[in-house]
Amino acid sequence: MKKFLGLILTLGVIVVALAAPWLAPADPFATDFTSGLKPPGSPGHPFGTDQLGRDLLARVLFGARVALFIGVCTVLVTALVGGALGLVAGFVERWPSTVIMRLADVQLSFPFILLALTINAIVGLGLRNIIVSLSAAGWVVYARVVRSEVLSVKEREYVQAAAALGVGQLRLLLRHVLPNVAPSIIVVASLQFSQFVVAEAAISFLGFGVQPPTPAWGSMLSESRDFLYVAWWLAAFPGAALALTALGVNLVGDWLRDSLDPKLRV
Amino acid sequence: MRAFIATRLAQTVLVVFLSLTAVFLMVRLSGDPVLLFMPMDIQAKDVNEYRQRLGFNDPLIVQYGRFVKGAVRGDFGESLRYRRDAFGLVLERLPATLLLAGTAIVLTLAIAVPLGIVTAVRRDSAIDHVGTVLTVLGQATPGFWLGLMLMYLFAVQLRWLPTGGIGGLSHLVMPSIVLAAFYAARVARLTRSALLEALGEDYVLTARAKGLAEPRVVAKHALRNSAIPIVTLAGLEAGQLLGGAVITETIFAWPGLGRLTVQALLNRDFPVVMAAVWFTSIVYTLANLVVDLAYGWLDPRVRQRS
Numbered sequence: 108m109k110k111f112l113g114l115i116l117t118l119g120v121i122v123v124a125l126a127a128p129w130l131a132p133a134d135p136f137a138t139d140f141t142s143g144l145k146p147p148g149s150p151g152h153p154f155g156t157d158q159l160g161r162d163l164l165a166r167v168l169f170g171a172r173v174a175l176f177i178g179v180c181t182v183l184v185t186a187l188v189g190g191a192l193g194l195v196a197g198f199v200e201r202w203p204s205t206v207i208m209r210l211a212d213v214q215l216s217f218p219f220i221l222l223a224l225t226i227n228a229i230v231g232l233g234l235r236n237i238i239v240s241l242s243a244a245g246w247v248v249y250a251r252v253v254r255s256e257v258l259s260v261k262e263r264e265y266v267q268a269a270a271a272l273g274v275g276q277l278r279l280l281l282r283h284v285l286p287n288v289a290p291s292i293i294v295v296a297s298l299q300f301s302q303f304v305v306a307e308a309a310i311s312f313l314g315f316g317v318q319p320p321t322p323a324w325g326s327m328l329s330e331s332r333d334f335l336y337v338a339w340w341l342a343a344f345p346g347a348a349l350a351l352t353a354l355g356v357n358l359v360g361d362w363l364r365d366s367l368d369p370k371l372r373v
Numbered sequence: 374m375r376a377f378i379a380t381r382l383a384q385t386v387l388v389v390f391l392s393l394t395a396v397f398l399m400v401r402l403s404g405d406p407v408l409l410f411m412p413m414d415i416q417a418k419d420v421n422e423y424r425q426r427l428g429f430n431d432p433l434i435v436q437y438g439r440f441v442k443g444a445v446r447g448d449f450g451e452s453l454r455y456r457r458d459a460f461g462l463v464l465e466r467l468p469a470t471l472l473l474a475g476t477a478i479v480l481t482l483a484i485a486v487p488l489g490i491v492t493a494v495r496r497d498s499a500i501d502h503v504g505t506v507l508t509v510l511g512q513a514t515p516g517f518w519l520g521l522m523l524m525y526l527f528a529v530q531l532r533w534l535p536t537g538g539i540g541g542l543s544h545l546v547m548p549s550i551v552l553a554a555f556y557a558a559r560v561a562r563l564t565r566s567a568l569l570e571a572l573g574e575d576y577v578l579t580a581r582a583k584g585l586a587e588p589r590v591v592a593k594h595a596l597r598n599s600a601i602p603i604v605t606l607a608g609l610e611a612g613q614l615l616g617g618a619v620i621t622e623t624i625f626a627w628p629g630l631g632r633l634t635v636q637a638l639l640n641r642d643f644p645v646v647m648a649a650v651w652f653t654s655i656v657y658t659l660a661n662l663v664v665d666l667a668y669g670w671l672d673p674r675v676r677q678r679s
Contacts, residue, residue, distance in 0.1 A: 109509070212384075213391040216654045216661075218613045220620070221634065225650055228638040229399055305515050309620050312517050313635055328518060332624075339525050346518030354513035 110362045116355025124171040131165035135322045144338050155340045157330070163340060166322040167348050173323040174352060177234070178304040181241045182296050189246035190292050193253025198261060198280055208254070211247045219244055223306055227315045237316040241303050252295050256288045263287075290367040297360035301353040308349050324349045374669055385662050392654045397440050400643050401433065449648040452637075459644035463630065463652050466617075469539055470629035473622070474614035476545055477552035482607065485557040489564020489603075494591060496569065504561065511558025520551045520624040537626035548625040552618055556610045563606050567599035574598070600671050605664055612660025616653035 123130065132151060139160035147155040147163075154163035196204040214222065227240035260266060266283050274283070310316040311325030319326050324345040331341035424430050428439065443449060449459040492504040524547065528536040534543050571577065572595050580590045617631030626632070630649060637645035 209387075209391065212388050213395055216388050216392045216658045217650070218616055218653065218657055221616065221650065221653060224619060224635070225399060225638065225646070228641075228646075229402075301513070308515060309517055313620065313623060314639060328521065332521065335521065335525055336529055339529075342518070342521045342525065346515065346521065350514045350518060353515065354509065357509065357513050 109358050113355050113358025113362060116351055117359050120171050120175065120352045120355060123168055124175045127165075127168040127172055131162070131168045133162035133165045135161060135165040135169045136320060137161060144334065146338075147340050147344075154344050155338070157327075157338075157341055158334060163344055166327060167324070167344050169322040170324045170327065170345060170348060171352070173234070173317060173321060174304050174307065174349070177238055177241070177307045177317075178300050180238045181245065181303045181307075182300050184238065184242040185245045185299065186249055186292055186296050188242065189249025190253050190288075192246065193250040194257055194280060194285065194288070196250060197254040197257025198276075198284065204254070207250060211250055214244070214247045217244075219302070220306055220309060224310055224313065224315060227310055232315060232318050234317055234321070237307055237310060240310075241306060245299060245303065248299060249292065249295055252291050253288055256291050257284055260284050260287045294360070294364045294367055297356065297363045300360070301356040304356070305349065305353055377669060378666065381662055381665050385658055388658055389655055392658070393441065393444055393651055394437075396647050396651050396654075397437055400647055401436065444647075444651065449651075450644040452642055452645045454637075454640050454642045454645075459642075459648040460652075462633065462645055463648045466628060466630045466633045469627060470615065470617050470622075470631065473545065473548055473552070473618065473627055473629055474611070476549040477556065477614055477618075478607075478611050480549055480553035481556045481560060481610065484553060485560035486564055486603070488557075488561040490568060490591065490596070492561070493565045493568035493572065504565075508558040508562045508565075511554050512562070514554065516551050516555050517620045517624055519554060520547065520621060523547050523551065524624070537624070539628055544625075544627075548618070548621050548627055551621050551624075552614065556614075560603065560606055560610070564599070564603050567602045568595055571595040571599040597671070601668060604667050604671065608660050608664030608667070612657040615656045615660065617649075 132153065139156070141160065142149075142152075142156055143158050143160040145152055145156040145160075147153065149155055152162050152164065154167060157163055157166070192207050196207040217225075223240050223244040226243050227237060230236045230239055261284055266279065269279055269283050307316060308323070308325030308328070311318075311323050312329045314329060317323035317326055319330060327345040328342060328349075331338070331345070334341050421430075428436060431439075447460045451457060452459045452462055455462065488504055488508075492501040495501055524536055527534045527547065534546055538544055568591075572591075574595075576598075577590060577595055580594045581587075585594075617629050617634060618627075619631040619635055621627070622629045622631035623635050630653065633645065634649040634653070636642075637649060
């Protein structure tokens with residue numbers, strides 16, 4: 108039941124993101140000052156319009172593109188960088204391990220959202236920089252999980268046997284260790300994904316991150332605060348889209364974790 | 374145990390020092406803070422004079438040394454905006470953050486632990502299913518959206534509660550509920566699964582076999598053994614909350630550390646940013662240390678091993 112709901116929601120968001128131009132009733136950037144702040148159900152605007160007369164449904168649909176794009180890019184970057192560092196730290200041990208793990212300790216001494224926010228304020232605004240900041244703050248989890256997995260995998264008999272047969276270090280790492288660590292990477296990625304999507308919205312909400320007029324859910328919610336007294340729908344729909352996305356991905360993540368890696372069950 | 378505490382303390386000091394270095398590098402590598410704070414029509418020679426006066430022309434290592442020397446005494450310089458001691462501003466915001474964080478932590482534990490216990494003990498009952506739905510929704514709902522929706526309902530429509538600011542008890546209601554909703558969902562889920570695992574262990578079977586009453590089996594044998602993950606999560610969450618709830622404080626105009634940090638970042642008020650971020654990281658690191666030390670108290674095996 109939870110699994111199906113998760114899959115339906117996640118697939119739904121992906122379809123919406125891909126098909127936004129065909130699903131949207133209007134151009135998400137087209138302003139119309141004669142029909143600003145129309146309530147949901149107005150002719151031609153099922154979700155109503157915002158203060159500039161832009162169609163809210165179109166903006167929410169296009170917002171899925173921004174959210175998923177940032178989420179997917181960040182998960183890929185953090186999985187590659189964090190995973191590679193975790194592999195090195197677990198496999199090579201000695202000083203590379205010490206350096207990487209101390210760095211991880213330092214990063215973990217800051218709450219994730221504060222770190223991502225501070226880095227974003229420093230590297231600057233926009234789509235690319237929000238991916239950079241979330242990645243810089245998020246790689247640690249992979250590095251830690253992958254390192255501890257590698258430490259245990261490399262002691263197993265099939266790895267020892269391969270090493271005894273004279274298999275090179277790099278080949279040993281990529282052919283024998285990595286495939287056995289991969290499920291953990293997938294599980295962590297699925298659990299991190301919704302955290303990244305929500306963090307991006309939160310950072311954009313605070314005025315950093317993705318800037319208007321790009322239709323991102325976080326910056327839409329930020330703009331909606333000025334109109335809370337007169338137009339509840341401006342806050343309700345983008346936030347609901349964000350919550351449903353997070354819900355779907357979380358449920359899929361739970362399911363993946365339960366089926367791929369029972370050890371990580373929380 | 375003493376060696377364990379000593380090692381953890383040494384690690385904590387090292388991490389706090391390294392995080393200070395990280396804060397310095399993050400902020401100093403971000404560009405010229407003088408230019409950002411000068412009027413548009415300023416002459417290049419005046420900029421240079423300011424830079425000279427504020428010490429930004431010295432080599433990075435000299436600036437770093439000066440920074441560390443000041444930081445350990447709580448001196449991060451003057452706020453560029455308020456022209457006051459930056460660390461003093463941070464400390465001024467502390468009581469508000471402590472009040473909100475304390476309320477949210479109490480609320481979180483008061484909701485989450487009983488809910489986790491009931492849903493584990495009555496597994497697959499109606500209450501378990503309701504609990505699961507609530508915790509899954511609580512985890513997925515972004516706090517700032519929940520905050521806006523509560524504000525619309527209780528402040529705009531019903532006019533029961535103020536939209537923001539600090540004051541009486543009524544100001545505390547919405548922000549603490551928003552914070553507790555998310556954290557309680559996580560703690561409740563973890564309590565449920567940790568307790569379920571413990572209830573399946575042999576020592577629980579033994580306790581039941583010797584005729585112990587079920588409440589005692591749950592409270593004394595199962596709950597104590599599932600306490601470590603719960604304490605870990607609750608401790609981490611407390612650390613996050615004590616460092617200032619960045620987003621919730623901003624929505625509800627709560628004058629705490631989190632809001633100060635956001636405003637300082639928006640104004641590029643770097644002395645305040647450095648003081649606030651470093652302070653947060655110390656609080657967070659100390660919360661982690663307390664959690665680790667609690668392991669020794671909860672689990673005799675940890676004491677033995679070290």
